[in-house]
Amino acid sequence: MSGNGRRTSKNEADADAYAIIYTEQQSYNKSGGETAITRPAIRVKPSNPQHKLEEDSRINYAKVYTVEYHMKVCFIGVVSKDSEQ
Numbered sequence: 001m002s003g004n005g006r007r008t009s010k011n012e013a014d015a016d017a018y019a020i021i022y023t024e025q026q027s028y029n030k031s032g033g034e035t036a037i038t039r040p041a042i043r044v045k046p047s048n049p050q051h052k053l054e055e056d057s058r059i060n061y062a063k064v065y066t067v068e069y070h071m072k073v074c075f076i077g078v079v080s081k082d083s084e085q
Contacts (some may be wrong), residue, residue: 019060043080
């Protein structure tokens with residue numbers, strides 16, 4: 001995800017590496033300054049109604065996210081069937 005509300009409008013961002021990710025209760029919008037994202041949006045079915053992704057959540061396919069074994073993680077849900085390819 002890109003941070004600080006910048007989404008993919010920051011200069012070094014490669015829009016082809018990003019996709020919008022959102023929870024079912026939300027809609028998603030690209031911001032006015034955001035470069036064109038070509039990857040399809042990913043909808044997540046939350047396991048709990050309290051679990052919501054931020055409106056500007058993005059996933060960066062060009063970045064490796066390492067989760068160490070001692071890190072606490074929270075399961076928030078599953079990818080919706082209509083978002084699977």
